[in-house]
Amino acid sequence: MAKRQSNESSIADVLQQFIHQNRLEAGMDKIDVEQAWKNLMGNGVNSYTQEVILKGSTLYVKLTSAVLREELGYGKQKIITMLNEELRKEVVKDIVLR
Numbered sequence: 001m002a003k004r005q006s007n008e009s010s011i012a013d014v015l016q017q018f019i020h021q022n023r024l025e026a027g028m029d030k031i032d033v034e035q036a037w038k039n040l041m042g043n044g045v046n047s048y049t050q051e052v053i054l055k056g057s058t059l060y061v062k063l064t065s066a067v068l069r070e071e072l073g074y075g076k077q078k079i080i081t082m083l084n085e086e087l088r089k090e091v092v093k094d095i096v097l098r
Contacts, residue, residue, distance in 0.1 A: 029054060029087075029091050030053075030054045032087055032091070033052065033054045033059060033083065033087065033091055033092060034052045034054075036083050036086040036087055037049070037052045037059075037061070037083065038052075039086065040079075040082050040083065040086060045068065045072070048063050048064045048065040048068050049061060049062070049063055049064075050062040050063065050064055054091070054092070057091065057092060057093040057094065058092075058093065058094045058095070058096060059080075059083070059092045059094070059095045059096070060095075060096045060098060061095060061096070061097050061098065062098045063097060063098065069097045069098075072097055073097055076094075076095050076097075079095060080092050080093070080094070080095060
């Protein structure tokens with residue numbers, strides 16, 4: 001009987017390889033950025049957030065409150081830094097608040 005070869009890999013490694021081979025990084029980044037926004041901004045901001053869309057390296061956030069949009073506009077660079085730290089890579093380079 002032939003001896004079985006052991007080529008064990010962790011599930012995380014296999015998934016990363018699958019994502020890379022099928023060029024799914026951009027789609028995964030879109031999902032991850034939306035989730036990171038929800039986690040970092042909290043319930044107060046999320047209640048006024050209608051949609052979060054990543055196009056290229058620009059994050060478009062549609063808000064229902066003009067006052068909140070103005071407030072968040074002052075801290076754009078800090079938000080970008082927080083999102084990229086949460087994602088552990090530089091995905092977002094600019095934010096457009098609508």
